[in-house]
Amino acid sequence: MDKGTGALPPVNWGIALLFGLTFAGAVTVVPWYGLTYGYSGWAWAWCFLLLGANGMSITAGYHRLWAHRTYKAHWLLRLPLMIFGGMALQNSILIWATDHRRHHQHVDRDDQDPYSAGRGFWYSHIGWMLRYWETGRNDFSNGRDLMEDPLVTWQHRHYVALALTTNVGLPLLLGWLHGELWGVFLLAGLLRLVLIHHTTFLINSLAHMWGSRPYTDTNSARDNGWLAFLTYGEGYHNFHHIFERDYRNGVRWWQWDPSKWLIFLASRVGLASQLKRVPDVTIHKARVAMQLKRVEAAVTCPRRSRHLPDLERLKEHLSAEVAAFQATLAEWSRVREERVASARERLLARWEEARFRDRTREIERSLKVQCRRLSRLAAELSGPLPQPA
Ligand SMILES: [Zn+2]
Numbered sequence: 001m002d003k004g005t006g007a008l009p010p011v012n013w014g015i016a017l018l019f020g021l022t023f024a025g026a027v028t029v030v031p032w033y034g035l036t037y038g039y040s041g042w043a044w045a046w047c048f049l050l051l052g053a054n055g056m057s058i059t060a061g062y063h064r065l066w067a068h069r070t071y072k073a074h075w076l077l078r079l080p081l082m083i084f085g086g087m088a089l090q091n092s093i094l095i096w097a098t099d100h101r102r103h104h105q106h107v108d109r110d111d112q113d114p115y116s117a118g119r120g121f122w123y124s125h126i127g128w129m130l131r132y133w134e135t136g137r138n139d140f141s142n143g144r145d146l147m148e149d150p151l152v153t154w155q156h157r158h159y160v161a162l163a164l165t166t167n168v169g170l171p172l173l174l175g176w177l178h179g180e181l182w183g184v185f186l187l188a189g190l191l192r193l194v195l196i197h198h199t200t201f202l203i204n205s206l207a208h209m210w211g212s213r214p215y216t217d218t219n220s221a222r223d224n225g226w227l228a229f230l231t232y233g234e235g236y237h238n239f240h241h242i243f244e245r246d247y248r249n250g251v252r253w254w255q256w257d258p259s260k261w262l263i264f265l266a267s268r269v270g271l272a273s274q275l276k277r278v279p280d281v282t283i284h285k286a287r288v289a290m291q292l293k294r295v296e297a298a299v300t301c302p303r304r305s306r307h308l309p310d311l312e313r314l315k316e317h318l319s320a321e322v323a324a325f326q327a328t329l330a331e332w333s334r335v336r337e338e339r340v341a342s343a344r345e346r347l348l349a350r351w352e353e354a355r356f357r358d359r360t361r362e363i364e365r366s367l368k369v370q371c372r373r374l375s376r377l378a379a380e381l382s383g384p385l386p387q388p389a
């Protein structure tokens with residue numbers, strides 16, 4: 001909204017009609033055609049195959065490769081990511097990635113974050129694209145590195161042709177090949193497009209509203225396994241916002257993150273390299289700091305603590321945990337300083353490297369054990385803990 005006049009910016013009718021008509025078609029024409037003529041297995045197979053290709057190209061390509069540079073990719077991988085990401089009809093890589101970098105840099109600042117969740121579900125989901133908002137203006141100043149990739153600049157120049165060929169030409173061609181022109185077009189063209197739009201958009205809306213915050217509460221991003229399932233791993237958004245340079249979003253081995261698996265597999269066959277990972281110690285540190293903050297909030301909040309049995313014992317327990325955490329962090333900085341000193345003295349022999357690794361592992365173990373202790377302590381504090389301010 002224009003702060004001076006209170007007037008809303010003009011509607012972007014092209015985009016509004018695109019989203020409106022495709023959505024309306026997907027909820028009316030698609031079921032009507034299915035009930036009248038039926039769809040073949042091929043039509044469904046192409047719908048989900050292309051949906052997966054679009055989704056993974058947005059997550060592993062647009063997001064983790066181009067927007068965040070979490071790994072390097074050979075052109076043989078970048079080419080399909082560029083084509084199928086373009087097919088998801090979410091604008092060119094250049095526009096998508098520069099918007100997204102602004103989202104991370106200014107997250108939750110309504111006047112700078114292009115899809116700030118603070119402006120509500122509708123705005124962050126789709127509303128931000130439906131009008132010419134000031135925060136949605138194209139600005140490539142944070143994307144100069146992207147312009148060095150010829151696939152990115154080619155796609156930006158020929159975006160409309162690519163989008164039409166893949167969204168209209170390809171489904172019609174597949175339909176013609178299977179002798180089911182409209183059936184394949186409606187599922188693999190129309191329904192797929194609406195599904196890929198709204199599942200991706202959930203990351204800007206719901207993933208900033210619904211879920212847990214195990215790593216940080218300095219922004220609205222949430223971890224949510226259900227959303228991760230719908231979005232090829234992107235639902236672990238709380239982790240992603242604090243450690244955006246990590247190629248993983250679901251950092252724990254059991255977390256559903258097919259994009260991380262794809263990037264890892266690509267690295268095994270030489271199509272991806274330099275996969276960035278945040279050190280485990282840093283990740284455990286963030287988790288323990290967040291747990292301590294929560295327990296502290298519960299124990300010190302007069303409204304909650306009044307009902308806690310044995311408050312004094314809990315307070316003592318908490319101070320011991322804080323002290324243990326500080327001691328582990330002090331040890332961690334000592335270990336790092338020693339390593340820097342050794343390197344400076346050119347004495348970083350192989351055995352020292354091994355010792356550094358062993359001690360790092362000990363620190364990781366100590367943080368993990370504390371993490372478990374704090375979970376037990378949190379369980380003791382019955383009822384939901386208040387979110388720290
Ligand atoms: Zn991101």
Ligand SMILES: [Zn+2]
Pocket residue numbers: 103203204208221237241
């Ligand atoms: Zn976000």
